[in-house]
Amino acid sequence: MLIHEKINKIKEDFSFFDNWEDKYQYLIDLGKKLPDLEDNYKTEEYRVQGCTSNLWMVPKFIDGKINLSGSSDSVIVKGLFYLVYFAYNEETPETIINNPLSFFEEIGLSNHLGQSRSNGLNSLRKKIKSIATDLSNK
Numbered sequence: 001m002l003i004h005e006k007i008n009k010i011k012e013d014f015s016f017f018d019n020w021e022d023k024y025q026y027l028i029d030l031g032k033k034l035p036d037l038e039d040n041y042k043t044e045e046y047r048v049q050g051c052t053s054n055l056w057m058v059p060k061f062i063d064g065k066i067n068l069s070g071s072s073d074s075v076i077v078k079g080l081f082y083l084v085y086f087a088y089n090e091e092t093p094e095t096i097i098n099n100p101l102s103f104f105e106e107i108g109l110s111n112h113l114g115q116s117r118s119n120g121l122n123s124l125r126k127k128i129k130s131i132a133t134d135l136s137n138k
């Protein structure tokens with residue numbers, strides 16, 4: 001699936017819900033789909049700074065693509081990471097750089113997050129972009 005198709009699927013899936021309680025429940029359910037992250041990766045080295053909750057992201061560069069894994073101790077943050085994982089996992093650094101995560105605003109999620117979760121999401125965005133930029137320069 002192309003990145004545009006993945007992003008459109010996210011937007012379409014969230015459009016089915018009429019209220020934010022249902023959207024949050026869906027976000028929590030998505031987080032449960034994340035593959036388990038081994039405890040040895042839940043270290044400061046992989047922790048995304050700027051999140052009030054613990055969020056760990058493990059990027060690996062395999063065959064020209066970035067493979068992501070991650071987890072959080074917050075069910076909402078885990079769901080937010082799942083959306084990033086769904087959109088960006090196994091994409092090239094260039095694709096990630098050229099396709100910012102604007103769908104969070106488009107589905108209205110950014111407006112419904114508290115300040116600390118918004119800061120965490122922005123930290124995650126910056127970290128992924130930084131990783132993709134570093135890898136595209138190699």
